[in-house]
Amino acid sequence: MRATLERAALLKALAHVHRVVERRNTIPILANVLIRAGDGGLRLQATDLDLEVVESVPAEVGQAGATTVPAHTFYDIVRKLPDGSQVSLEMSGERGTVIIRAGRSRFTLQTLPDTDFPDLAAGELPVRFAVGAADFKRLIDKTQFAISNEETRYYLNGIYLHAVDSGGVALLRAVATDGHRLARVEMPAPSGAVGMPGVIVPRKTVAEIQRLVEDPEGEVRVELSPTKIRVSIGQVVLTSKLIDGTFPDYGRVIPAGNDKRLTVDRLEFKSAVDRVSTISSERGRAVKLSLADRKLVLTVTNPDSGNATEEIEVDYDSDPLDIGFNSRYLLDIADQLEGDTALIRLADPGSPTLVQDRDDAPALYVLMPMRV
Known part of the structure; x- marks a missing residue:
């Protein structure tokens, strides 16, 4: 095997395929990336037996062939080569090694036979x-x-x-x-x-x-x-x-009868949850939402460090309600919403809550409450 290609193209392809390779492997060949040189250039392949990534890269191929080299080491070598350099790969005369050259740099890597490399046969994909x-x-x-x-x-x-x-x-x-x-x-x-x-x-x-x-x-x-x-x-x-x-x-588990509608400015709500949750314990992370007419009070109480409250104006005109949520989960969902406002539909302190950008939005989130 002998091939030459641009460092940038090789690095991009290696970045895609080497991530599949686990750092610790009991099967040596799974720590390697398969390099196959042919008419179409280079073909790189990596697998962990459950997932396989293959990418083709344009290259000048002087001699067709295939081998496998340690994936993470190969990636690190190419990553550290100078920008704009040409990289040449060549099977050494010595059995079981490949030589990597770029400018004045030269590396020799141990290889394993390409015939040992497993192929994740997909079968029929109808x-x-x-x-x-x-x-x-x-x-x-x-x-x-x-x-x-x-x-x-x-x-x-x-x-x-x-x-x-x-x-x-x-x-x-x-x-x-x-x-x-x-x-x-x-x-x-x-x-x-x-x-x-x-x-x-x-x-x-x-x-x-x-x-x-x-x-x-x-x-x-x-x-x-x-x-x-x-x-x-x-x-x-x-x-x-x-x-x-x-x-x-x-x-x-997607509630259909949540009749209490809360509309809140998404970023204001997210910032308020983030601020009061500063005081929460790593284990608990509970934040209480106290809803009354056009008002939401967020409260976090941590017996070890203190408490925090914040009040924001909201669009809510149902019966008063106190309900608790994991603050991390609230923030995760707020991050996924795309609109300026969040529509939160509630039932009672023990029932699932529905969160959307608006009615009939293509994204819908359900959050289980916590006891507070």
């Missing part, structure tokens, strides 16, 4: 659709914060992506929940997505897709089966296993 990059990223960005970290409920460790029919309108919907809060975001279903199986995309895959969508004007191509998903973004192809589990019937 469902296929294309969606605008900005729309797809929005689905993910506005739900991923609610993904559960609790490994025992593994079926909550991802985003549930599925198609629904809502009043005769086909929608592509993303849902995530950790049992304390729920995020549901939807968009018109693209052609090909109607009738797709409901799939749970794992947390690590979600994070990689977020990073790979760099051009909001671009297009994302999605292919999936009940067990695998493939996402193509430009020259990058990400293939991942899906979580094998049943996502709960989330519709049951």
Whole structure:
């Protein structure tokens, strides 16, 4: 194998693929990135057996071939090379090494055979659709914060992506929940997505897709089966296993009868919650919302350090209500809202609360209250 290419192009591709590689690996080949040189240039590939990222890079190939090198070391070498340099890769005459040259720099890396590198065979992916990059990223960005970290409920460790029919309108919907809060975001279903199986995309895959969508004007191509998903973004192809589990019937926890409507300036509310929560304990994080006619009082009481209160004007004309929430969860949801105001619909101190930008907004959030 012998190839030459621009450092910037190689660095960008390595930045995409090397993140998949875990820092600690019991299987040596999984610590490596596969480099394959051919007619189309270089093809870089990395996997952790559940997730695989492949990217093609233009290169002058003097001799076709393939090998694998330590992913993080290779990335660090290329990252530290001078801007604008040309990088050459060449299999050494010595068995099991590759030489990397750029200007006056020369590195020799140990390799492992490319034949040992595992391939995440996707099999048949019958469902296929294309969606605008900005729309797809929005689905993910506005739900991923609610993904559960609790490994025992593994079926909550991802985003549930599925198609629904809502009043005769086909929608592509993303849902995530950790049992304390729920995020549901939807968009018109693209052609090909109607009738797709409901799939749970794992947390690590979600994070990689977020990073790979760099051009909001671009297009994302999605292919999936009940067990695998493939996402193509430009020259990058990400293939991942899906979580094998049943996502709960989330519709049951979305309240329909919350009749107390609170409309508040989003940024003012967020700032007030942030200020009073300064006094809260790391474990508790509870903030009490006391609602009366056109007035909201936020209170935090910490027996160890003191208390804090703040009053803001709001649009609220229902019965007085005291309800508590985790301040961190309130701030997370406020960050996802896009409008100037937040619409919060409440029922009583023990029932789920609904948060949206406005009625019928495409993003909907449910938050469970805390006892305060």
